[in-house]
Amino acid sequence: MENKPKKCLECGKELETNSHRYRYCSNRCFKKARKKYFRDYKREEIRELWLKVQKEIGITCVICNSPKDVCYHETNGKEHPRGRENQYLKHYLENKASFVPICRKHHWIVHTLANIRITSSENEKILNLVSKILANRTD
Ligand SMILES: [Zn+2]
């Protein structure tokens, strides 16, 4: 039985019958296919990590319960992890007691207040003034 001519899995070009190459017409196509494979593999890994993080740490903001634009805030005042997506997702999972889900708006408020570094006596007076504004607001 004669073997059907095979085609390159990457570009579709017909492979030479006596080609020692099994599935790709050239090194270029092989490298291209390998790159795609690793990209998909990584994407799948990241997707699974996200699902795990959402399941184990939560998906709604600890302040307002919204599931929109949620990220993960480090609660011990340590720096937030940086680096590649799969690295910081793993970091969340390994330290999940230290992270809470929080929406973008409330995350911004938390860090803005932290950056202002107001004292607690200032804080009390400011909140007092803010509450009066809120009490008289009609919108
Ligand atoms: Zn090819």
Ligand SMILES: [Zn+2]
């Ligand atoms: Zn929120």
Ligand SMILES: [Zn+2]
């Ligand atoms: Zn944060």
